[in-house]
Amino acid sequence: MSSPTVVPCRQCGKHGAPATITMLGTYCKHCYVHFLVPRDCSDCARRTRAERRAKTPRCRACRNARDLAKKCCAICKRQVPRVMKRLPDGGIIGRCCYHKVKPKRPCWYCKGESRLCSRARTFGITHLACPKCLRRRLPICPSCRQRKRIFAYADKDGALICRSCSKGPLQRFPCVECGRLSYRLAHGRCSFHAARFVIPKIAKRLGASLRRTWVRQAFMAYTDLLLERVEGSRSIPGYIRKDVGLFAHLDRHFESASKLTNVRLAQLIGPREMYRYQRACGYLVSSGLIESLSNPEVSWALTSWRVCTLKAELRSEWAQDALDSFQTHLLERRSFLASRGHRRTREPMTPKGVLSAMYGATHLLKTAEKRGGTTIQDITQRDIQALLSQSNLVPNRLGRFVAYLNTETPRFHRLKLPRIGGSRGLPDGILSADAYEDLIQILMQADSPPDRALAIVSLLCLLYGQAPYRVLRLRREQARLRDELWEVQFAQEWVPLDPDVSQRMAVWMDTRREFSVVEATDASPFLFPGRRAGSPLSTDTLHAWLRPYGVKPQQLQSSSIAQLVQSEAFHPSVATGMLGLTRTCVTKYVKALAPAHLKLIDSLVPTS
Secondary structure, three states: OOOOOOOOOOOOOOOOOOEEEEOOEEEEHHHHHHHEEEEEOOOOOOEEEEEOOOOOOOOHHHHHHHHOOOOOEOOOOOOOOOEEEEOOOOOEEEOOOHHHHOOOEEOOOOOOEEOOOEEEHHHOEEEEEOHHHHHHHOOEOOOOOOEOOOOOEEOOOOOEEOOOHHHOOOOOEEOOOOOOEEOOOEOOEOHHHHHHHHHHHHHHHHHOOOOOHHHHHHHHHHHHHHHHHOOOHHHHHHHHHHHHHHHHHHHHHOOOHHHOOHHHHHHHHHHHHHHHOHHHHHHHHHOOOOOOOOOHHHHHHHHHHHHHHHHHOOOOHHHHHHHHHHHHHHHHHHHHHHHHOOOOOOOOOOHHHHHHHHHHHHHHHHHHHHHOOOOHHHOOHHHHHHHHHHOOOOHHHHHHHHHHHHHHOOOOOOOOOOOOOOHHHOOOOOOOHHHHHHHHHHHOOOOOHHHHHHHHHHHHHHHHOOOHHHHHOOEHHHEEEEOOEEEEEOOOOEEEOOHHHHHHHHHHHHHOOOOOOOOOOOOOOEOOEOOOOOOEOOHHHHHHHHHHHOOOHHHHHHHHHHHHHOOOOOOHHHHHHHOOOOHHHHHHHHHHHOHHHHHHHHHHOOOO
């Protein structure tokens, strides 16, 4: 139950008593009884409460009829035909904006919150449902083939139909474009051609809001490309209404197309908007307006945006300064190692590594803030233990920040992290032999094109000991057909694939296509193109696809190497030369799982 409203009384000005909000204002309990007395309305003679000294008392309906011509909605500033809510300051909210001020209520089906939750008891929807969940559970009208909320009419056969279909006879009409019979017609056309008739008008109306000529031309060309590439025309109006926001950003910040670059675009809209407008960003790449969004400079720009977001989560000034100094330390360390030519190092040399280290530092600083810390020296071992026990944060993310605290800040006791990793120094989650074979059989049964691509990526990782990010970034020239078998070049040598995997690869190469609607077929240089133009499939997509099977991408490579070193035909030259694995990695697995093969490694790697 909601608490009573406490606002100052209009008559006496007191705040303490629960208030009663009327169309005349807000009154406390005492003034409501003594100053608002029952009287007859001067217009309709109905009984209502009005001020004792009012010369022309009016009821709510008559007062609304006279005041609506003078008052407007407090949100949209338009005259409203009906008052849905009165505010304490005397303002009104009309039906046009009432959904913006309604309290959010949880949806019983999707557990999300919405201001438009409702029920439909006639159709068995007794729980509160958001508009999306409600629409999915409504019956389909047999005439217009759409889900409707109200079925109040029946045709001559007794079938329930919606109100709009009850106005005319149930009959099909030929489309003026293709001649196909359709129940509902728009502009004399079927649903497919009606959408293509309306879409140019929608694009023209939206393009009129863009001031710069080059932006307007790019938006119209983008609409024409969607009409050419997208099979279902009903979804295109939603696409262009959503993606016009990106072109509005370009219209405000770039005077000409020559000043637009991929880095400046990433700095302008950030990672969240980049994901929202990935279809339009793909068009900018495919049309040549900007370069690929997969290069390191764009990744660093997006990382800087995310670091600013992490910095905003910290409340104290000392924590923000500590995060800034840690970021400067990481970038300086990266520049130093890059100048020295260090290729393999544990330092965060990539944008993803820097962001992971900053993410761990932010969580540790927030933990110290909650405990009452005032300087960076106040971070103790107790904060690290509390953070790891209360959250699912991986200790690896804290490693760089803890090392920075131990070396750059004076303290009496060094901070430590718990030891990470499974037994015998191997990664956790290595699959057993039975689970390994079962997963291979599951991956061999994928049929649809998206599943087919991700299944082949998983098989290459699971059978040939490859890291997922390396397989996802394979290029088309790294796969070839020779003697009716497909070969893949992981390192210096070409590796012939297993016959079953080669057959799956042949099916994929025959049906391979770009998943981005703005990218032409065979335009992507990657063997497994992603949904963003000019980019391969991402590891996040692979992670989400493997989640129903209870497997993570990192387990594919570790399980594959474990099975490889335990086989009788194992030789280290195959792992290092053909598969591109490092000798350190192979030695670690051999020492833990197959010590009998250490002689082969000793003969391959001379000891000094």
